[in-house]
Amino acid sequence: xNVGTYDCIVVGSGIVGAACAASFAKDGMQVALIDSLGxxxxxxxxxxxxxxxxxxxxxQFLLTKYSQNLWLSLSDRLPPTAEFQKCGTLWVAADSxxxxxxxxxxxxxxxxxxxxxxxxxxxxxxxxxxxxPELEGALLxxxxxxxxxxxxxQCLTLDAASHGAVIIDSEVISIGQGVVNLRDGRILQxxxxxxxxxxxxxxxxxxxxxxxxxxxxxxxxxxxxxLRHQVVELGYLKSAHTLSADSVAFNVQPRITGQVLIGSSRxxxxxxxxxxxxxxxxxxxxxxxxPRLASCSIIRTWTGHRAATPDKLPLIGPxxxxxxxxxxxxxxxxxxxxxxxxxxxxxAFFSGQTTEIPIEPYLPARLGxxxxx
Amino acid sequence: xxxxxxxxxxxxxxxxGPAGIAACVSAAESGARVILIDDNPKPGxxxxxxSIQDPANPKSHDNDAASWLRRLQxxxxxxxxxxxxxACLSEKCVLxxxxxxxxxxxxRHAILATGARxxxxxxxxxxxxxxxxxxGLQALxxxxxxVHGKRVLVAxxxxxxxxxxxxxxxxxxxxxxIYDQASWRRIIPFAMTLIKRPTLLVSALVYRxxxxxxxxxxxxxxxxxxxxxxxxxxxxxxxIQTKTIACDMLACGFHLIPNTELQSAFACKLVEGKALxxxxxxxxxxxxxxxxESAGVGGLDLxxxxxxxxxxxxxxxxxxxxxxxxxxxxxxxIAAAMDRAFAPRPELRDLVQKDTIVCRCExxxxxxxxxxxxxxxxxxxxxxxxxxxxxxVCGAALNFLTGWESGAKRPPIYPVQLSTLIREPQATPxxxx
Amino acid sequence: xxxLVKMTIDGAEVNVQAGATVAAAILMxxxxxxxxxxxxxxxxxxxxGICFExxxxxxxxxxxxxxxxxxxxxxxxxxxx
Numbered sequence: 001x002n003v004g005t006y007d008c009i010v011v012g013s014g015i016v017g018a019a020c021a022a023s024f025a026k027d028g029m030q031v032a033l034i035d036s037l038g039x040x041x042x043x044x045x046x047x048x049x050x051x052x053x054x055x056x057x058x059x060q061f062l063l064t065k066y067s068q069n070l071w072l073s074l075s076d077r078l079p080p081t082a083e084f085q086k087c088g089t090l091w092v093a094a095d096s097x098x099x100x101x102x103x104x105x106x107x108x109x110x111x112x113x114x115x116x117x118x119x120x121x122x123x124x125x126x127x128x129x130x131x132x133p134e135l136e137g138a139l140l141x142x143x144x145x146x147x148x149x150x151x152x153x154q155c156l157t158l159d160a161a162s163h164g165a166v167i168i169d170s171e172v173i174s175i176g177q178g179v180v181n182l183r184d185g186r187i188l189q190x191x192x193x194x195x196x197x198x199x200x201x202x203x204x205x206x207x208x209x210x211x212x213x214x215x216x217x218x219x220x221x222x223x224x225x226x227l228r229h230q231v232v233e234l235g236y237l238k239s240a241h242t243l244s245a246d247s248v249a250f251n252v253q254p255r256i257t258g259q260v261l262i263g264s265s266r267x268x269x270x271x272x273x274x275x276x277x278x279x280x281x282x283x284x285x286x287x288x289x290x291p292r293l294a295s296c297s298i299i300r301t302w303t304g305h306r307a308a309t310p311d312k313l314p315l316i317g318p319x320x321x322x323x324x325x326x327x328x329x330x331x332x333x334x335x336x337x338x339x340x341x342x343x344x345x346x347x348a349f350f351s352g353q354t355t356e357i358p359i360e361p362y363l364p365a366r367l368g369x370x371x372x373x
Numbered sequence: 374x375x376x377x378x379x380x381x382x383x384x385x386x387x388x389x390g391p392a393g394i395a396a397c398v399s400a401a402e403s404g405a406r407v408i409l410i411d412d413n414p415k416p417g418x419x420x421x422x423x424s425i426q427d428p429a430n431p432k433s434h435d436n437d438a439a440s441w442l443r444r445l446q447x448x449x450x451x452x453x454x455x456x457x458x459x460a461c462l463s464e465k466c467v468l469x470x471x472x473x474x475x476x477x478x479x480x481r482h483a484i485l486a487t488g489a490r491x492x493x494x495x496x497x498x499x500x501x502x503x504x505x506x507x508x509g510l511q512a513l514x515x516x517x518x519x520v521h522g523k524r525v526l527v528a529x530x531x532x533x534x535x536x537x538x539x540x541x542x543x544x545x546x547x548x549x550x551i552y553d554q555a556s557w558r559r560i561i562p563f564a565m566t567l568i569k570r571p572t573l574l575v576s577a578l579v580y581r582x583x584x585x586x587x588x589x590x591x592x593x594x595x596x597x598x599x600x601x602x603x604x605x606x607x608x609x610x611x612x613i614q615t616k617t618i619a620c621d622m623l624a625c626g627f628h629l630i631p632n633t634e635l636q637s638a639f640a641c642k643l644v645e646g647k648a649l650x651x652x653x654x655x656x657x658x659x660x661x662x663x664x665x666e667s668a669g670v671g672g673l674d675l676x677x678x679x680x681x682x683x684x685x686x687x688x689x690x691x692x693x694x695x696x697x698x699x700x701x702x703x704x705x706x707i708a709a710a711m712d713r714a715f716a717p718r719p720e721l722r723d724l725v726q727k728d729t730i731v732c733r734c735e736x737x738x739x740x741x742x743x744x745x746x747x748x749x750x751x752x753x754x755x756x757x758x759x760x761x762x763x764x765x766v767c768g769a770a771l772n773f774l775t776g777w778e779s780g781a782k783r784p785p786i787y788p789v790q791l792s793t794l795i796r797e798p799q800a801t802p803x804x805x806x
Numbered sequence: 807x808x809x810l811v812k813m814t815i816d817g818a819e820v821n822v823q824a825g826a827t828v829a830a831a832i833l834m835x836x837x838x839x840x841x842x843x844x845x846x847x848x849x850x851x852x853x854x855g856i857c858f859e860x861x862x863x864x865x866x867x868x869x870x871x872x873x874x875x876x877x878x879x880x881x882x883x884x885x886x887x
Contacts, residue, residue: 038750038753038754040753041749041750041753045753150753150754151754154754218791218794220791221761221788221868221869222843222869223868257843274783274784276460276462276468276784276794276796277796279794279796280794280795280796280797281796281797283791283794283795283796284795284796284797286791287791287792287795293791294790294791294792294795295790295791295792295867296790296791297761297788297789297790297791297869298785298788298789298790298791298794299760299761299763299785299788300759300763300783301783301784301785301794302783303783412855412874413874414874414876419854425823425824425825425826455874490852490854490856491852493851493852493857500842500846500848501847502838502839502847502848502849503849504851505850505851505853506851506852506853506857508852508853508854509850509851509852509853509854509857509873510853511853512853512854512873513827513829513830513833513850513853513873514830516825516826516827516829516830516853516873517822517823517825517826517827517830517831517834517877518829518830518833518834519834602837602838602847603837603847603849730842730846733842733848733857733858733859734843734858735843736842736843736844736846760858761858761861761869762856762857762858765856765857766852766856766857787855788869
């Protein structure tokens with residue numbers, strides 16, 4: 001039973017899908033946005049909601065910087081329940097090697113007009129007194145922010161709807177050749193089907209080079225004033241680097257409630273149960289950097305799965321295996337940050353306009369053989 | 374960082390209320406190495422909680438308490454009090470916490486006697502200071518709160534109301550009334566079943582006699598509580614008339630619901646909010662038993678019997694357990710009748726107003742919740758259930774109001790000190806920068 | 807004569823019967839117990855460590871469930887109020 005033909009069908013209303021639907025609807029496209037769960041209930045709800053400029057590669061740097069600016073522009077229009085805070089990120093150095101890394105990052109970010117500030121050991125202690133005093137200083141990235149992602153995804157979905165997008169509460173069984181099949185037997189058609197299903201995207205597009213990368217988080221009770229910035233160890237990048245080993249890294253975030261959100265861990269594990277061993281390591285790492293976290297009360301822990309690609313860049317653009325399928329997935333730990341830029345890139349691509357930043361590094365075709373259906 | 378204490382035993386009993394004590398004693402007297410943990414500083418759970426004014430005598434009209442507690446102290450079981458089970462590290466290992474740190478307890482069999490908590494339903498004013506759960510007020514009075522001369526109104530439903538009212542009266546409270554939402558049509562058949570268990574019926578009559586000066590009404594329920602900084606007035610209705618009563622304290626609760634968080638952590642099957650158990654009190658998970666209120670609210674005698682059955686079954690003494698089956702089965706029937714008699718009526722779903730707080734930890738009102746279609750949705754979009762009570766209070770209320778199930782629980786099953794969850798890496802951490 | 811325990815609640819010295827819980831001690835010695843996240847007045851409800859409405863700062867540690875804590879000599883308790 002055909003329920004309609006659309007200019008574009010977006011599958012998945014996580015932060016990426018919702019951003020895409022909003023952008024395409026504003027461009028005047030007839031959009032359908034499909035999700036069986038509700039907006040932002042998988043990785044979007046599980047993650048940290050950190051909007052961060054990262055420089056693992058030039059392409060990642062450009063994408064995160066572009067997207068962060070988009071978030072800053074959007075932030076005024078987000079409701080208080082989206083809990084947007086421009087608290088900044090502190091990349092902390094534990095030794096002299098990391099201190100050099102601080103200098104390098106500072107130079108790079110400054111060159112690209114991302115405001116940063118190098119903090120000495122003492123300045124860092126003043127800004128974040130709970131950090132152990134033996135650290136070697138930090139890089140402060142003032143324009144980084146945090147938000148409560150499920151509400152942001154919900155807002156983007158409502159934005160899409162207010163511009164005419166049709167929101168469909170249903171499970172998608174298959175997509176391809178211009179057709180989307182729903183669980184209840186309904187069929188939608190479009191020449192532009194965007195797979196924004198994150199950790200579930202390979203189920204819809206077989207052969208997609210996306211793997212689930214499990215993460216753990218823990219949240220404390222309310223301790224207002226304990227933490228002011230998102231604080232991340234420079235070793236975080238190494239953790240995000242390793243493609244095989246289980247790893248943890250110190251990464252904490254102040255929530256507007258005064259709770260401290262503690263991450264992060266990475267494992268190639270598709271199960272959802274909390275893994276006590278890696279959770280325990282993650283918390284041990286956190287206490288190494290902030291000793292008094294040890295006596296804070298943890299009220300909840302949970303897991304989520306990031307959609308990870310082989311080269312740590314997302315898949316944005318046409319899928320070579322099917323000319324009606326486009327990808328907006330594989331964002332690993334940067335889905336929140338790069339969701340808005342992903343939407344803009346695809347919007348520009350669809351309307352034949354020049355993209356704000358080059359889209360080539362994120363095109364699915366870059367991965368060559370592995371991604372043909 | 375030290376790894377915390379590691380213990381092991383044949384049988385771990387979680388919960389030192391009557392069911393846990395019975396399980397612990399039965400297992401220990403059968404020769405097993407038993408560890409008993411409970412988050413209270415003394416054994417006895419709620420029903421056998423000793424009053425600080427009278428610490429030698431646990432509050433009970435029942436001589437069983439003294440004798441069971443004596444046997445507990447005499448048996449070889451190791452008691453870890455003020456110790457709370459917080460997670461399952463594996464099917465054979467529980468993580469617990471006390472003020473000294475974390476404890477990992479390995480076991481061959483676990484008997485979960487996690488008890489029950491009171492069902493609290495929201496109505497306008499239910500969050501005012503001096504509105505208590507009935508068992509909660511009793512516990513606070515036993516632990517030092519004076520109620521002499523205070524006007525106390527008791528409402529809600531369940532056998533606990535009479536027991537608590539009688540206790541409070543004995544401590545000098547003025548009981549303004551006991552209002553149970555159960556209707557006479559349901560209470561009378563239930564009272565008939567108690568003819569077979571005359572001790573229960575006698576207790577109820579004894580309570581009633583001691584409360585002769587206070588109105589006892591069935592078929593009435595609270596619609597609102599009001600006051601400035603604390604409770605002053607409570608309005609009740611029977612669906613036709615209303616009355617407003619001035620009082621200092623309201624003890625309001627709607628019977629009991631099993632505590633099954635630890636059972637969930639073990640992935641035991643739950644049915645209708647209680648652990649599914651076989652005739653030996655075994656759950657769906659190998660080596661894990663559930664007894665007492667956690668396997669279905671049913672009172673003291675049932676808890677003692679089930680505890681014994683599990684204690685024997687966990688130590689190969691099935692022959693000692695089997696003779697207890699008929700009494701257990703009979704008590705289960707009474708428990709089921711009790712559930713039916715005191716089932717909360719549908720009108721209680723209409724008490725919440727748009728601005729009535731449902732999630733107390735996060736101040737989420739009903740108006741923000743009713744548009745969602747699952748507990749998970751409600752939690753993610755409104756923060757309901759994200760507070761330290763981990764959805765115990767609001768989850769139970771919402772389950773009654775909407776039918777929403779609470780869904781899978783992640784560890785810890787209570788808030789814990791972060792250090793309790795720390796595990797040092799096994800190998801040298803090459804990935805450390 | 808029952809044993810007494812000397813403790814401080816919100817700066818005031820209080821004598822409480824040994825064995826009493828901190829929640830009972832707070833209720834006995836002052837009006838106002840704590841406030842909800844949006845500032846509503848609250849007090850203990852369940853008496854058994856489930857509802858978390860009895861939280862106070864005890865000996866410098868915030869978010870303690872006082873209905874499950876026994877009063878000790880020299881204990882310093884601070885409520886929201």
